[in-house]
Amino acid sequence: MSVLEVHNLQTHFFTDAGVVKAVDGVDFALNEGEVLGLVGESGSGKSVTGFSILRLVDPPGRVVGGHIMFRGQDLAQLPEAEMRRLRGNKIAMIFQDPMMTLNPVLRIDTQMIEAVRAHEKVSAKAARDRAISALAKVGIPSPAERLDAYPHQFSGGMRQRVAIAIALLNGPDLIVADEPTTALDVTIQSQILAEIQELARDTGTALIWITHDLAVVAGLADRVAVMYAGRIVETGQTDAVLTAPGHPYSVGLLGSIPGHGQRGERLTQIPGMAPNMAHLPPGCAFAPRCFNADERCRSDAPGIDEIDTGRALRCHHPLITPGVSA
Amino acid sequence: MLVYLLRRIAQSIFVALAMMVIVFFGIYMIGNPVDILISPDATPREIEETMARFGFDQPIYIQFFTFVGNALQGDLGRSFVHGESAVTLILHYMPATLELAALGLFFSVLIGVPLGVYAGYKADKWQGRAIMTGSIFGFSLPNFWVGMLLILIFAVELRWLPSTGRGDTVDVFGIRLSIFSENGLQYMILPALTLALYKASLVTRLARAGTQEALVQDYVKFARAKGVSETRILFVHVLKNIMIPIVTVLGLELGSMIAFAVVTETVFAWPGMGKLLIDSILTLDRPVIVAYLMMTVLIFIVINLVVDIVYTILDPRVRVTGGTA
Structure with missing residues (x-):
């Protein structure tokens, strides 16, 4: 059963330099317990997509169109008070920088207990007990004592574990994780990835994992959606997309992972820069950087085509033929 | 520590x-x-x-x-005029000034902090702009004029509050204080409000700037993502972060409120240290002036020390352990 269905999501930023269509017609669906990797470069709109689901886009940004169906409710239409009741309760979020997400002047217990008591009328003692077990679940040693500490007494990795524990407190149906391991060093990163995977599997929580790192997605996600310039350009089962990418942009992303090619070989890179979102080219947004682009790409924007079950591409010249990919 | x-x-x-x-x-x-x-x-x-x-x-x-x-040895000379020890003389007048300053400080926090936080929250809306415009008046209206205006409105026209003098006092550990008697408190309200107006504007502006800065921080967004209410975000998450600059400034301002309440005390005929200082300067009562200045220095030093200690309560990151200061 699907937990979340996003249809034609549009989030625009109304800046002095013009309207920036950070998210411009994104569709995807997520089943219970499923992990979706949302991949793209900086500025591709992947984080804004995540914040749009929680309706936490900062002004001048605004969700201007589309539907965000969460368990049959359209979050895009929900009054703010009801949205607040869902946040942290049914839908939780983990942020990118663990050094910034915890309030520096409040103790960990304050910040955890308030997350429980914002949604349930429980005693402070009961909320505290739940906080202790959440901290234990994410692998924080002697959680009862650590609860009295302040954020600055934790390392970056530990702080991210606390943030994850907070996300888990109310047993959400969906967690949106916005590059939660990017700011951590590699060993901590792999530990946390393994823990998250296990927790999501045990609790049946669906997970949207936003990242620019395909290596992370490879080990974690069931499905992957590649974003470019505010749109999903390719989506499919993780294995399928990683072994046989169909969009030239996905090929470029995969080629730029170190260790993928032969030793001594130059890393491939995608030529050019991520586009200026306020002035996108008329045709395919990726055309100016694409090795495969022709006149048609520069004038008509391609639509998204489902070329196989669960496999869709937004390209005039896909690099795989229908039926062969799966 | x-x-x-x-x-x-x-x-x-x-x-x-x-x-x-x-x-x-x-x-x-x-x-x-x-x-x-x-x-x-x-x-x-x-x-x-x-x-x-x-x-x-x-x-x-x-x-x-x-x-x-x-x-x-605690002896700052005898007043040439009163023949009394200068310190005794000042200590006699000090409680009146201290309680007035304390009430003024209380008013300025009570008015300034909520207004400032709200103005920061509604920075681009008319409410925020209106509060900011209002605070300009608080800054620019001279103290004696505000005092006289308050007397005119609340004492002369409305007859709600007394205009001048000190009213009843209560002995607390041998110190005469008005703040604990109902009648005395009535006498304090107008002068304390006069003292508080400027500070309240200052606090409003500080709180607004701090709130605006804090609201865009990740921890506020994360608190929202937890489903915490906006009220709690403002008055727990934001407020505790912005209290450090406010406490710093208020500490210094409390000192100046105690030391330089001269004008307000004169307008309201409040028998405090400020009035004593003016009288002593007129009669060149040197020991009293010197003693007054030394006491003022002492007050500032103590306040600064207290402010530093309050920091450690507000911000766990400056909490020092052992010899590492």
């Missing part, structure tokens, strides 16, 4: 010593107290006797060391 405190106290002693030098020599430069103390038709013998009695015949450095020596 203890080491840190001791170090701070040692620093404070140096400040106090430096102030002694400045105050003593500064006051020595103005006027000759003998002109006031001795009648013009006194004989030279009488003049000499008086000079000797007050020690004015000694070289200035001897006078200074006598002054320091006495000061260290």
Whole structure:
């Protein structure tokens, strides 16, 4: 059963330099317990997509169109008070920088207990007990004592574990994780990835994992959606997309992972820069950087085509033929 | 923490010593107290006797060391006018000023913090702009004018509150205070509001700037992602973060409120230290002026020390352990 269905999501930023269509017609669906990797470069709109689901886009940004169906409710239409009741309760979020997400002047217990008591009328003692077990679940040693500490007494990795524990407190149906391991060093990163995977599997929580790192997605996600310039350009089962990418942009992303090619070989890179979102080219947004682009790409924007079950591409010249990919 | 405190106290002693030098020599430069103390038709013998009695015949450095020596024993001389010990005299007037300043400070926080936080929250809306415009009045209206206006409205026209004087007092540990008697409190409201208006505007602006800065921080967004209510975000998450600059400024302002409540005390005929200072300057009552200035220095030092301690309560990151200060 699907937990979340996003249809034609549009989030625009109304800046002095013009309207920036950070998210411009994104569709995807997520089943219970499923992990979706949302991949793209900086500025591709992947984080804004995540914040749009929680309706936490900062002004001048605004969700201007589309539907965000969460368990049959359209979050895009929900009054703010009801949205607040869902946040942290049914839908939780983990942020990118663990050094910034915890309030520096409040103790960990304050910040955890308030997350429980914002949604349930429980005693402070009961909320505290739940906080202790959440901290234990994410692998924080002697959680009862650590609860009295302040954020600055934790390392970056530990702080991210606390943030994850907070996300888990109310047993959400969906967690949106916005590059939660990017700011951590590699060993901590792999530990946390393994823990998250296990927790999501045990609790049946669906997970949207936003990242620019395909290596992370490879080990974690069931499905992957590649974003470019505010749109999903390719989506499919993780294995399928990683072994046989169909969009030239996905090929470029995969080629730029170190260790993928032969030793001594130059890393491939995608030529050019991520586009200026306020002035996108008329045709395919990726055309100016694409090795495969022709006149048609520069004038008509391609639509998204489902070329196989669960496999869709937004390209005039896909690099795989229908039926062969799966 | 203890080491840190001791170090701070040692620093404070140096400040106090430096102030002694400045105050003593500064006051020595103005006027000759003998002109006031001795009648013009006194004989030279009488003049000499008086000079000797007050020690004015000694070289200035001897006078200074006598002054320091006495000061260290808590003796800052006798008032030429009242004949009483200057310290006793000031201590007699101090409670009135202290309680007025305390109530003024309370009012300025009570008014300034919520207004500022709200103005920061609604920074681009008309509410925020209106509060900011209002605070300009708080800054620019002169104290004595505000005082007279308040008297005119609340005492003369509406007859809600008394205009001048101190009202009933209650003895608390031998100190006469009005703040604990209902009648006395009524007398305090107008002068305290007058004192508070400027500080409240200052606090409003500080709180607004801090709130605007804090609201865009990740921890606020994360608190929202937890489903915490906006009220709790503003008055727990944001407020605790913005209290540090506010406490710093209020600490300094409390000092100035105690030391320079002169104008307000004069307008409301409030029998505090400010009025005593003005009278002493007019009569060149040197020991009282010196004692007043020294007490002011002491008050500032104590307030700063308290502010530093309050920091450690507000911000766990500056909490010092052992010798690492």
